[in-house]
Amino acid sequence: MAVRGANIRRAVTSDHVVGWAFASPAVLLIVVFGLIPIVWSALLSFQKTNLLSPAHWVGLANYRALPKDPLFEQSMVHSAIYTVLFVPFSVAGGLLTAVALNRPLRGIRIYRTAVFVPVVVSTIATVIIFLWVFDPNFGLANWLLGKVGLGPFAFFTSSNGALYSIVAMTVWGWIGFNVIVYLAALQGIPRELVEAAEIDGAGALGIFRNVTLPLLGPVTLFLVVWSSINALQLFDEVYLATNGGPGTATYVPVFYLYKLAFQGGIAGYAAAIAYVLFAVILVLTIVQLMVGKRMVHYAP
Amino acid sequence: MAEVRLEHVTKRFSEDVAALDDLTLEVADGEFLILVGPSGCGKTTALRLVAGLEKPTSGAIAIGGRIVNDVTPRDRDIAMVFQNYALYPHMTVHRNLAFGLKERRTPKPEIERRVREASAILGLDDLLGRRPAQLSGGQRQRVAMGRALVREPKAFLLDEPLSNLDAKLRVQMRAELKRIHQRLGITTIYVTHDQVEAMTLGDRIVVMSNGRVQQIGKPQEVYRRPQNLFVAGFIGSPPMNLLRGRCADGSIRLGDLDLPWSGPDAAEVAVGFRPEDLRPAGDGGPSLEFVVDVVEPLGNEVVVHGTTAGTAVESGAEEEAEIPLVAEGARAAITAVFAPADEPAPGDHMRLGIVPDRVHLFDLHTREAIGR
Ligand SMILES: Nc1ncnc2c1ncn2[C@@H]1O[C@H](COP(=O)(O)OP(=O)(O)OP(=O)(O)O)[C@@H](O)[C@H]1O
Ligand SMILES: [Mg+2]
Numbered sequence: 001m002a003v004r005g006a007n008i009r010r011a012v013t014s015d016h017v018v019g020w021a022f023a024s025p026a027v028l029l030i031v032v033f034g035l036i037p038i039v040w041s042a043l044l045s046f047q048k049t050n051l052l053s054p055a056h057w058v059g060l061a062n063y064r065a066l067p068k069d070p071l072f073e074q075s076m077v078h079s080a081i082y083t084v085l086f087v088p089f090s091v092a093g094g095l096l097t098a099v100a101l102n103r104p105l106r107g108i109r110i111y112r113t114a115v116f117v118p119v120v121v122s123t124i125a126t127v128i129i130f131l132w133v134f135d136p137n138f139g140l141a142n143w144l145l146g147k148v149g150l151g152p153f154a155f156f157t158s159s160n161g162a163l164y165s166i167v168a169m170t171v172w173g174w175i176g177f178n179v180i181v182y183l184a185a186l187q188g189i190p191r192e193l194v195e196a197a198e199i200d201g202a203g204a205l206g207i208f209r210n211v212t213l214p215l216l217g218p219v220t221l222f223l224v225v226w227s228s229i230n231a232l233q234l235f236d237e238v239y240l241a242t243n244g245g246p247g248t249a250t251y252v253p254v255f256y257l258y259k260l261a262f263q264g265g266i267a268g269y270a271a272a273i274a275y276v277l278f279a280v281i282l283v284l285t286i287v288q289l290m291v292g293k294r295m296v297h298y299a300p
Numbered sequence: 301m302a303e304v305r306l307e308h309v310t311k312r313f314s315e316d317v318a319a320l321d322d323l324t325l326e327v328a329d330g331e332f333l334i335l336v337g338p339s340g341c342g343k344t345t346a347l348r349l350v351a352g353l354e355k356p357t358s359g360a361i362a363i364g365g366r367i368v369n370d371v372t373p374r375d376r377d378i379a380m381v382f383q384n385y386a387l388y389p390h391m392t393v394h395r396n397l398a399f400g401l402k403e404r405r406t407p408k409p410e411i412e413r414r415v416r417e418a419s420a421i422l423g424l425d426d427l428l429g430r431r432p433a434q435l436s437g438g439q440r441q442r443v444a445m446g447r448a449l450v451r452e453p454k455a456f457l458l459d460e461p462l463s464n465l466d467a468k469l470r471v472q473m474r475a476e477l478k479r480i481h482q483r484l485g486i487t488t489i490y491v492t493h494d495q496v497e498a499m500t501l502g503d504r505i506v507v508m509s510n511g512r513v514q515q516i517g518k519p520q521e522v523y524r525r526p527q528n529l530f531v532a533g534f535i536g537s538p539p540m541n542l543l544r545g546r547c548a549d550g551s552i553r554l555g556d557l558d559l560p561w562s563g564p565d566a567a568e569v570a571v572g573f574r575p576e577d578l579r580p581a582g583d584g585g586p587s588l589e590f591v592v593d594v595v596e597p598l599g600n601e602v603v604v605h606g607t608t609a610g611t612a613v614e615s616g617a618e619e620e621a622e623i624p625l626v627a628e629g630a631r632a633a634i635t636a637v638f639a640p641a642d643e644p645a646p647g648d649h650m651r652l653g654i655v656p657d658r659v660h661l662f663d664l665h666t667r668e669a670i671g672r
Contacts (some may be wrong), residue, residue, distance in 0.1 A: 192386035195353050198373045199380050201401030201449070210399065214390040297390035297431075 026285055042148040043270040050265035062272035072273065075256040078163055082252065083231040085167045088220060091223050093171060094178025102186045119176040128241040130169040156242050159249040170237055178223050217296035225288050232281050253277045301453040302328045302364030302485060306348060309359030319345045320365055321511040338617060342511040343491040347457045350489065352376050357549040362509040379448035380457040385440050388430040392430040393443050400451050418449040436524035438469045443647055455487040462497065474501065495537045507531050529570060532660060533615020538575050538603060542613040545571035555609040557588045559656050569670060570613040572660035577585040578636035588594035592648040601655055602638045607631040
């Protein structure tokens with residue numbers, strides 16, 4: 001008996017048990033809100049179901065139907081256009097803004113704060129602001145463009161321009177995050193390296209190209225991967241600003257599957273879209289990391 | 301190659317303190333000049349001003365006869381080796397060396413020639429394809445030197461380039477630096493903390509304290525004839541012993557020591573003698589009573605710490621954290637360096653002989669040396 005008691009005590013007080021005890025709240029959250037939905041939607045994607053009445057298995061039928069769905073194809077194309085524009089503009093724009101703000105100007109803190117404000121402003125507020133700014137008749141954007149002899153543009157209400165208007169709005173909303181990350185990274189670049197390059201005879205552009213930019217490589221890779229993932233998961237802004245319209249001009253995969261699952265009652269098919277999107281994101285991320293690994297130098 | 305001149309250069313980072321205070325300095329063409337001084341005395345600031353990384357608050361800086369106050373670092377044509385090397389971490393050794401030439405639009409074959417030449421001088425041939433992270437400390441130091449060498453600049457500025465190396469590598473690199481300078485004869489300003497580097501490397505040394513020059517001269521001259529108490533206390537290791545003495549009636553009296561004195565009566569002076577000028581007293585001659593406290597045999601010599609009757613004088617060059625070995629009321633700590641054969645034992649009572657010529661005297665108020 002004494003031996004068994006000691007064993008139990010040892011088991012209960014071992015690091016192992018204590019460790020799991022501390023981790024359990026986080027583990028529980030991840031399982032309930034992460035793991036279970038992932039597995040559940042995987043199962044859904046092989047079923048025909050509207051989430052209310054009993055489901056039945058359909059094998060790969062949902063996946064087979066995807067290539068023949070013009071709306072799905074449209075969503076993917078929109079998503080690709082959006083990502084190809086959003087990622088470079090928000091990352092490069094973030095970098096240039098950060099470089100501009102990385103100097104001892106008077107009131108620099110105010111500028112830095114101003115740049116970050118859109119990030120913490122809720123999406124709904126951002127959208128309301130942009131619905132104003134991009135209002136075809138009374139908006140600030142058309143008024144300003146009119147001054148230089150352009151426009152007027154229909155922005156969100158134009159089937160050609162709506163997607164680009166969403167790009168502009170989301171870049172504005174996201175750029176502050178990239179600026180802050182780049183600012184932190186810029187502060188981490190050793191001053192002597194820049195000074196050494198100055199003494200070596202490099203001009204401002206030479207220093208930026210040969211010293212600053214390479215040393216920002218790891219951060220740039222992170223931001224490209226991170227904003228690509230976010231871009232492919234675009235939903236809120238579309239839902240709030242255009243509701244996919246005009247027509248289907250701003251349909252993107254997450255918006256489309258939301259429509260299918262929660263308004264069309266076609267949850268199985270929607271889950272299949274979610275899984276295809278997941279695969280796309282996974283492959284893109286792996287490719288980016290592999291290419292990045294060759295281009296990016298990590299400081300020791 | 302060119303001479304470098306600083307004329308009445310003052311640099312203030314804030315209103316109240318000057319990092320450099322009215323510094324005037326002339327480095328001759330091809331000279332190897334050493335800047336020494338305690339931490340924070342303005343050595344790095346002086347180099348950065350010459351490099352153009354910092355602007356003087358007042359005064360003029362000239363390189364090769366041209367005032368360069370308003371010239372950018374890029375156009376001053378100097379090379380600098382930073383204390384932590386500042387190698388470009390993402391470039392290979394070859395690109396590190398070539399970068400400055402490339403940015404100055406040197407023709408490719410010329411770049412290649414100079415990189416080969418510098419890497420041969422510094423033994424970097426096998427390392428050209430590596431990144432700085434893949435190099436040892438000594439190798440990085442050589443790459444940093446190489447980056448300066450390939451430029452063939454008007455002047456070299458070196459900021460404690462050996463301070464990150466271990467003792468053995470330091471000795472080796474010190475010799476290498478001297479060899480390179482003898483071979484190329486490029487004007488060099490070299491900042492160091494290290495006594496040995498200061499004494500052995502330079503044509504002249506500049507001793508600085510609190511942004512001011514204390515003394516400029518040939519190393520031996522500064523060692524033999526320190527101009528003030530600070531230099532006396534700073535140059536030499538172990539440092540000069542400094543004790544309070546009294547000059548009157550044709551003699552300098554200090555404890556039971558009596559030295560001949562021919563100058564005018566001066567109430568109180570600081571009497572200095574270097575540890576290696578003290579010997580166990582033979583017969584006759586002036587001598588000083590001494591109680592041995594700690595003995596440090598170094599092989600080729602023995603450092604002996606102990607006390608004598610008297611009062612120590614502070615030179616102002618002591619390290620802040622220095623703990624007096626013995627601090628009893630009327631006794632002062634002094635240090636002597638003996639030959640190994642004379643090694644005493646702790647607790648020994650003995651007399652130390654002093655050669656009168658080797659004694660330094662300083663005015664206690666002006667802190668300047670008193671000539672004899
Ligand atoms: N950028 C700066 N801003 C404010 N004060 C500075 C700056 N750079 C140097 N100082 C001050 O100027 C003085 C001289 O500094 P400097 O770096 O030249 O000393 P140093 O002799 O090189 O010291 P060390 O041997 O520790 O390297 C110091 O008191 C330092 O605090
Ligand atoms: Mg320094």
